[in-house]
Amino acid sequence: MKILLKSATIVDASSKHHLKKRDVLIENGKISKIAATIPSSEKIKEIKLKNLHISQGWFDSSVSFGEPGFEERETIENGLKTAAHSGFTSVAVNANSFPITDSKGHIKFIKAKADGNAVNLYPIGALTVGSKNTDLAELFDMQNEGAISFYDYKKPIQNANLLKIALQYTQSFNGLVQSFPFEKSVATNGVVNEEANSTRLGLKGIPALSEELQIIRDLYILEYTGGKLHIPTISTKKSVALIRDAKKKGLNITCSVAIFNLVLTDNVFEGFDTNYKILPPLRTQEDVKALLKGLKDGTINGVTSDHNPIDVENKKTEFEHAHFGSIGLESCFGALNKLVGFEESVKALTGLKNAFNITSEKIEEGSTAQITLFNPDENWEFSEKDIVSTSKNAALLGTKLKGKVYGIIANNQLALNK
Structure with a gap:
């Protein structure tokens, strides 16, 4: 051609x-x-x-498709069509299907479904068997089959020793461990950011502390073990400061931010619209300002759409019972470009390639x-007619x-x- x-x-x-x-x-x-x-x-x-x-092809480090198991949310075929429509030449697909992607057989299946597509699909393998936070999955075998990192999607590594062992073990084959910044015992059953708005609206809060405590713990473990650690979708001012300090120390740490946490704040919950129920939750304007600063100074390595299709039955329900998540591929560039301009946007949408060991092809x-x-x-203006995804849960x-x-x-x- x-x-x-x-x-x-x-x-x-x-x-x-x-x-x-x-x-x-x-x-x-x-x-x-x-x-x-x-x-x-x-x-x-x-x-x-x-x-x-034109720019180097964009890479999204966190997308979710339903297949296998939740095809009504999004098939791999339609998900990749959505990614191409949205400007992404490569996507990393989370291990939150059914069954969980925790073996080389599962990695092989997902790669085969994407074979021949314009968009490169890179599977993320679950860190633990069934993402149950008990035993490490077969990480080495999954990486040999094509997994580019290991992550129990949106589930914190509660056992500190498990993270320690994972970081030590993956060094032997240059593996990348991801740790979701969420201390569950502090967050309890929270659904939105813990602040004045959550109190006023009577919604259970997720304090910024739950994210920051987990990051502090993870950074201490990383300093002890060495290895490569990626913290996905940070959302608070303090998180930015903690990672900035860790990078100054020379730790091999990268992080991302979801586009929603750069654009929206917890002021949107007045109408109890469950499309705004995402994890990490939407925070304050002060947090948004710090996240943008962290993106511009390189503390935050890149932006993800954190695309997470949810079927209507699990979104159009009471706020407390609705699932966390929003689709984000189709609106990601337009939202980011409006905030920071096209040069910074391209940088943010290609900035995580190196961390995930994806080749950057210069325009030469x-x-x-x-x-x-x-x-x-x-x-x-982003409207429902602009949605290519099967699910329509768009924040x-x-x-x-x-x-x-x-x-x-x-x-x-x-x-x-x-």
Whole structure:
């Protein structure tokens, strides 16, 4: 396949073409030529789009699909279609299906379901058998089969010794352990951030302390053991400060933030809309400000959509009984771009590749084409018609966004939005 991108502004700080408008010729999945002007022909598919910008393909470190077990929420096929529509050339898929992805057989199944797709699917293996926080799963075998990290999705590692052993063991094969920052005994049965709003509305609170205590413990263990630790979806001002200090100490620590925690605060709960019930919970404006600062100064390595489809029966119910989670792929770039601009957005949406050992392909001649196409200037409002996911539980519905994705080029395939 030959594709010619016309007058594309290249957004790639590692490329000599950064922020320059160029024609880009792609042949058989490789970038063969970049120049001010490249002539077209009948044998070349020409792509000419309004205000076209291109960057290295984006990577989402935390997406959930339902398959296997919860296909009514999202199949792998539709999930990858949603990812491509949203500009992601690679996604890491959480181990929260049924059965839990805790063996090399499960990893093999998920990879096979994604075979031949434009989007690269990287399975995350469960850290413990059945994600039950008792015994370590077969981590080495799963990594050999293609797992890129180990994580019991949204479940804290309650046993400190289990985390210690996992960090020690995974060093022998350069594995990445994830630890969800949530001290359950402090959070108890909380459903929203513990603050004035939770008290006023009569909703059980999840204190910031529950996140921060777990992070403090995990950092002490990491300092003792060595190894690689990723803390997914932090949400508080203190968490940012703790990780900033740990990085200054030289610990091998990375972290992410979910797009919702950068855009929304706990002021949205007035109407008891369960789409806003996510974990970690939406915090205060002070927390949002600190998270944005942490993203800009590199303390936070990247942004995730934390895409988590939930079926209507488990969302359209009483607030206390509704499941945590929101879809986020379709609105992620538009929300982030409005907050920090397209250069910072691209940095945030590619910043976790190194931690998860995913190759970054520069936009240079000779590189493999793993490219996201977008217009950073289009203003729009996110509505249900923009949802590609099977589930519609979107916390950012009705939010004004900036920046539209045109599609992706990856794995020698072109996936353009209609």
